[in-house]
Amino acid sequence: MSAQAAPTRRAGLAGHMNELSLLAGIFVLYAVFAATADGFMTFHNQINILRDAATIGIAAWAATLIIIAGEIDVSTGPMVAFVSVILAYFLQWGVPTLPAFALALLLGGALGGIAGALRAFCDVPSFVATLGLWSALRGIALYLTDALPVSIGRNPVVDALDRSFLGVPPSAILMLLLFAVFLFISRKTAFGRSVYAVGGNPQAAFLSGINVARVRVMVFVIGGVMAALSGILLLSRLGSGNATAASGLEFDVIAAVVVGGTALSGGRGSMVGTLLGVLVITLIGNGLILLGINPFIQQVVRGLIIVGAVLANIQAIKRARARQA
Amino acid sequence: MTDFTPDTRPVIARLTGCSKRYPGVIALSDADFELRAGEVRALLGKNGAGKSTMIRLLTGAETPDTGLVTIGDTPLRDAGSGRAAEAFGLGVRVVYQELSLVMDLSIAENLFLGRWPRQGGVIRHKVMYAEAQAALARLGVTLSPALPVSALSPAERQLVEIARVLIGSPKLVILDEPTSSLAEAEANKVLAAVRRIAAEGIAVIYVSHRMNEIRQIADSVTVMRDGRIIETVPASGADTREIVRLMLGAHMEEQARIQPGHPGAVVLEVQNIALAPKLADISFTLRAGEVLGIAGLLGSGRTELLQAIMGIARPQSGEIRVDGQPVTGASYRAMLRRGFGFTPESRKEAGIVPMLGVDENTVVTDFAAVSLRGRLLSRILSAPRIAAATRRVIDRLQIKTARTDTPIGTLSGGNQQKVVIGRWVHAGSRVLLLDEPTRGVDVEAKAQIYRIIRELAAENCAVIFVSSEVEELPLVCDRVLVLRDRRIAEEMTAPNIDQDRLLAACLTAA
Numbered sequence: 001m002s003a004q005a006a007p008t009r010r011a012g013l014a015g016h017m018n019e020l021s022l023l024a025g026i027f028v029l030y031a032v033f034a035a036t037a038d039g040f041m042t043f044h045n046q047i048n049i050l051r052d053a054a055t056i057g058i059a060a061w062a063a064t065l066i067i068i069a070g071e072i073d074v075s076t077g078p079m080v081a082f083v084s085v086i087l088a089y090f091l092q093w094g095v096p097t098l099p100a101f102a103l104a105l106l107l108g109g110a111l112g113g114i115a116g117a118l119r120a121f122c123d124v125p126s127f128v129a130t131l132g133l134w135s136a137l138r139g140i141a142l143y144l145t146d147a148l149p150v151s152i153g154r155n156p157v158v159d160a161l162d163r164s165f166l167g168v169p170p171s172a173i174l175m176l177l178l179f180a181v182f183l184f185i186s187r188k189t190a191f192g193r194s195v196y197a198v199g200g201n202p203q204a205a206f207l208s209g210i211n212v213a214r215v216r217v218m219v220f221v222i223g224g225v226m227a228a229l230s231g232i233l234l235l236s237r238l239g240s241g242n243a244t245a246a247s248g249l250e251f252d253v254i255a256a257v258v259v260g261g262t263a264l265s266g267g268r269g270s271m272v273g274t275l276l277g278v279l280v281i282t283l284i285g286n287g288l289i290l291l292g293i294n295p296f297i298q299q300v301v302r303g304l305i306i307v308g309a310v311l312a313n314i315q316a317i318k319r320a321r322a323r324q325a
Numbered sequence: 326m327t328d329f330t331p332d333t334r335p336v337i338a339r340l341t342g343c344s345k346r347y348p349g350v351i352a353l354s355d356a357d358f359e360l361r362a363g364e365v366r367a368l369l370g371k372n373g374a375g376k377s378t379m380i381r382l383l384t385g386a387e388t389p390d391t392g393l394v395t396i397g398d399t400p401l402r403d404a405g406s407g408r409a410a411e412a413f414g415l416g417v418r419v420v421y422q423e424l425s426l427v428m429d430l431s432i433a434e435n436l437f438l439g440r441w442p443r444q445g446g447v448i449r450h451k452v453m454y455a456e457a458q459a460a461l462a463r464l465g466v467t468l469s470p471a472l473p474v475s476a477l478s479p480a481e482r483q484l485v486e487i488a489r490v491l492i493g494s495p496k497l498v499i500l501d502e503p504t505s506s507l508a509e510a511e512a513n514k515v516l517a518a519v520r521r522i523a524a525e526g527i528a529v530i531y532v533s534h535r536m537n538e539i540r541q542i543a544d545s546v547t548v549m550r551d552g553r554i555i556e557t558v559p560a561s562g563a564d565t566r567e568i569v570r571l572m573l574g575a576h577m578e579e580q581a582r583i584q585p586g587h588p589g590a591v592v593l594e595v596q597n598i599a600l601a602p603k604l605a606d607i608s609f610t611l612r613a614g615e616v617l618g619i620a621g622l623l624g625s626g627r628t629e630l631l632q633a634i635m636g637i638a639r640p641q642s643g644e645i646r647v648d649g650q651p652v653t654g655a656s657y658r659a660m661l662r663r664g665f666g667f668t669p670e671s672r673k674e675a676g677i678v679p680m681l682g683v684d685e686n687t688v689v690t691d692f693a694a695v696s697l698r699g700r701l702l703s704r705i706l707s708a709p710r711i712a713a714a715t716r717r718v719i720d721r722l723q724i725k726t727a728r729t730d731t732p733i734g735t736l737s738g739g740n741q742q743k744v745v746i747g748r749w750v751h752a753g754s755r756v757l758l759l760d761e762p763t764r765g766v767d768v769e770a771k772a773q774i775y776r777i778i779r780e781l782a783a784e785n786c787a788v789i790f791v792s793s794e795v796e797e798l799p800l801v802c803d804r805v806l807v808l809r810d811r812r813i814a815e816e817m818t819a820p821n822i823d824q825d826r827l828l829a830a831c832l833t834a835a
Binding site for chain 1: 667675679680685696704748
């Protein structure tokens with residue numbers, strides 16, 4: 001089968017330029033932070049990195065599909081917070097925990113479905129559709145809670161979700177399991193390949209018989225479900241539903257996908273790239289905090305590193321192609 | 326030259342002994358051409374006859390290998406990128422087929438695009454509107470210059486396009502099939518504008534194949550063939566059969582002509598289909614094992630007919646039946662489920678997914694056939710089965726590709742086209758609608774595509790083959806319908822499909 005995601009793969013080593021340069025970047029980040037930041041290399045901190053990666057990663061897997069399909073989703077942060085709030089209310093009302101989780105996932109899927117349907121059937125650009133959700137969901141969550149945490153009291157199932165297993169937090173395990181699932185979907189299923197076809201040339205995909213509208217709705221439904229899952233994990237981590245949480249998460253997610261080499265114009269990208277992108281974004285966040293850099297300056301540094309990483313990546317791929325030609 | 330009375334008008338454009346070759350082709354060979362002020366000259370010829378090359382020499386887009394291009398009294402000298410500016414400075418203007426207007430800007434803004442009259446960076450709207458009004462008035466157009474182009478009809482947009490080249494002082498205006506996308510009533514507005522331009526003393530080259538129009542506005546007709554200027558005849562007396570003879574030349578009787586076959590059951594019936602403004606009252610049937618050609622000029626509604634059948638465009642009236650069952654109003658995907666397949670005219674925009682491999686571009690029409698067996702696994706693709714299915718299509722259609730997963734964007738046009746057809750072979754389609762499958766394809770690939778189509782027909786596939794090249798229709802088709810003036814103007818059946826008669830039928834009523 002072609003394409004294990006990036007078509008450039010067939011070009012041998014040069015085809016892996018994207019992944020290789022990201023790996024090199026990760027090594028550099030490790031070396032720099034290990035040498036300069038106290039406590040960076042401790043086991044505890046490495047687990048922290050993994051936990052933080054899960055917050056971005058789970059949403060980023062779905063965002064990769066969305067961006068490959070030629071769309072964009074900016075509603076992630078508010079969606080995560082909104083679901084955590086609604087789930088907290090469900091639990092307060094005495095809905096059994098597992099059914100409440102199922103309802104939360106369903107809610108996420110339905111919200112994503114709204115954005116997808118607006119895109120697929122009403123030709124509303126996905127940026128606008130999800131921007132609307134971004135604003136509305138945050139607003140509803142804040143209105144319902146007055147911006148205060150919604151406590152859920154003691155809940156053994158929810159607590160278990162935040163208890164480490166052999167030292168590793170369940171959210172990290174879940175992230176890695178889902179990575180495998182999304183890798184499989186993107187490479188080996190008719191749906192996954194249809195996502196590439198729709199992003200690469202929607203007209204050709206339609207004329208070949210692909211249900212383009214369904215693919216577009218589905219990627220957003222999957223995005224919603226993954227945001228809801230992140231909401232559940234957020235609830236378990238904080239012990240409450242939080243309308244103000246996950247602020248700006250959507251930008252970390254999009255940055256991770258883009259740093260991972262997925263083209264914003266659609267049709268091109270890979271899950272492995274996104275995995276490395278998530279690591280880059282998480283490492284930067286973690287290292288800068290440990291270095292004790294002023295939080296405002298942290299944002300500046302992060303912005304510079306993201307743009308620099310994508311720029312270096314584009315240059316590396318260009319050089320590799322030129323050498324081939 | 327067949328000017329009988331001595332013409333005293335000054336010569337505006339002249340080619341003297343111009344030749345131009347590209348690798349492997351002689352695009353223009355020893356061309357002599359002369360055009361006088363106020364003259365309207367029609368330029369006729371098949372694809373590849375050398376019309377575009379001649380136009381490109383006149384506009385300075387190309388430099389001839391030998392010979393001289395003279396505009397007014399000045400020969401073009403620059404051999405590089407300055408040549409086009411030189412020709413522009415001497416007053417050569419072209420209006421191309423594809424409209425180049427910005428839809429959401431006003432008529433006036435489009436007329437002065439990038440050269441808006443301004444003062445300190447601010448556009449002087451009053452001046453711009455006044456000048457735009459004047460430019461439009463030269464064509465007899467009374468539209469308000471403040472109107473957005475998106476609010477105009479296709480003919481009005483074409484007029485704006487023409488008005489744009491009239492700004493400044495053009496000496497020679499070249500119009501490349503300006504009416505091909507217009508219905509007849511609309512086209513008349515453009516013809517009226519052309520008459521006005523000529524009356525101002527501007528020389529006009531008018532590329533078109535609509536004989537009625539040519540007789541109405543052109544003084545004379547220059548026919549080109551195989552890179553040569555064959556003859557220039559007065560337009561008023563031009564006989565269509567004579568023009569066809571000049572365009573096609575003496576040609577060998579094809580050996581490989583199709584013999585009348587024994588087609589099977591009727592698979593498709595089209596009854597009184599109308600799709601404004603391109604089609605009215607179209608009826609025909611298609612049988613299994615039959616290749617039905619659709620001929621017609623650019624803009625004659627060939628593509629629209631296929632789109633109406635496939636459910637991409639919705640006809641205003643009429644009925645479509647498949648295997649005797651009405652399917653009028655069925656969706657595109659429903660037509661695919663009935664065993665139809667469609668390849669679009671523009672391979673790049675609507676045919677291929679360039680970044681994906683040949684394999685995925687092939688199996689995309691039927692993922693189920695290359696999935697794992699078993700109900701639960703049926704959405705999971707099987708790499709070996711994809712490779713095997715792709716290999717079958719590659720072998721059968723003789724597609725040249727290094728590997729099954731080579732990105733299709735790196736293949737030649739002919740091989741891309743074979744993949745686009747091959748995906749319907751993979752899907753097992755029994756009715757294939759091919760819109761210009763040989764456009765932009767080399768000679769060898771063309772022959773292979775003809776062979777593939779005949780093989781599919783032999784296996785009882787029904788094929789509709791749309792082509793603008795009349796030479797190839799007799800080689801492939803059992804029957805040919807000619808579209809003209811929104812209707813089926815003529816029908817020919819093998820072995821009596823004759824390219825001269827086909828072309829004549831495309832151009833004008835017999």
